[in-house]
Amino acid sequence: MALREKAWFPIFFMFVITLCLSAVIILFGSITRQRVKDNERIAYERAVLQALPIELPPRATPSQIHNVYITNIQEADASSAGALKYIKDDSLVAYALPLAGPGFWASIKGLIGIAADLRTVTGIAFYEQNETPGLGGEIVKTEFRTQFRGKKVAVKGVPLEILPATAELDENSVHAITGATQTSNRLGSFMNEQLAAWRKGMNNQP
């Protein structure tokens, strides 16, 4: 093949191959883009609802989650110092405060629910994390998350303490995940920082 001997042929070949393959990827990407966006949105909405005292059916479909979300949740405004609001029968039941900070591998994003008394934790949930599966990744499991429900923030010391699994618990502490000390410590530190800042903001409200 004479064509293959030409000096420009490798460049031409590479160009054509790249063009064809990227075209397929771009096409597939544009087909799935909306879906990926929706998935991210639903993961976020599910986390908001899980942090609040709202019962979701165990296998809720994305549209069910979305419906519950739009009927119950109001976006953050100045009066909530950056937290989302859960309104039921025209009265405010709880806040969902967004949390974000560094984890062990990548950033962790989630929400913590605080009742209208600004004290009682209604739940915690995460929608973005990349911790080690089976270790730090356990923060998304119900076993870890249900511990937070009913705790009282800032009874003493930091708002919510995360203690080693052997420690005795009181009203404002929960157990860390064994084998995931780093994840637990980092989550504890940014959660408390942001909780404290939010409480300060709420207390300064007129």
Next chain:
Amino acid sequence: MIPSNKTKDVVLTALWDDNPVFRQILGICSALAVTNLVLNTMVMGAAVVFTTALSGLTVSLLRKWTPRVIRMMVEVLVIAFYVILFDQALKAYWPDMSRNLGPYVGLIITNCIIMGRAEAFANTNPPLLSFVDGLFSGLGYATVLLCVAVVRELLGMGSLLGMPMPFFSSPLWDRWIIMVMPPGAFFTLAVIVWLARTIQVEKDTKKETKS
């Protein structure tokens, strides 16, 4: 068509004689990284099988046209293409799994098994045979990964596929946290490589004494 005994040869070589993980010690990085939960490992294995098989096919189809000097660039491009497709599909249709595997799906591009098969096999063999070679190399890799994952999830968390197992999830079994952590993968993989090689050595000596 390809003679069937040649296909059989390729299959056996890929699965056992030249198993990517325990014979060639390739693809170790992901074998260590994603093997603490069986379900994650299965999806990872599927991704590798998909990529090795189809990239083998594609590289082989292009082999007569690909200039030698840029063949590795083309191979990487083809591999990356399939991996990105798989990654996008996961993100769109199985977002939870996509989150679990994190960056490891994308890292399949640098998995030496796939590049190795493209270089050593698909470059010089017909498309269908390359497809079979890739398919079974991927399966050979996935099988070893699954063995590691079963051991790690069972001993480390007392469950399989997330379901608690009798005895291992009871208080009688003190969970070996180290199995879930990276060192657990090293131990398990080493034991598996050791076992596989011992079996192979025994086979070889038997063959020798016979002849």
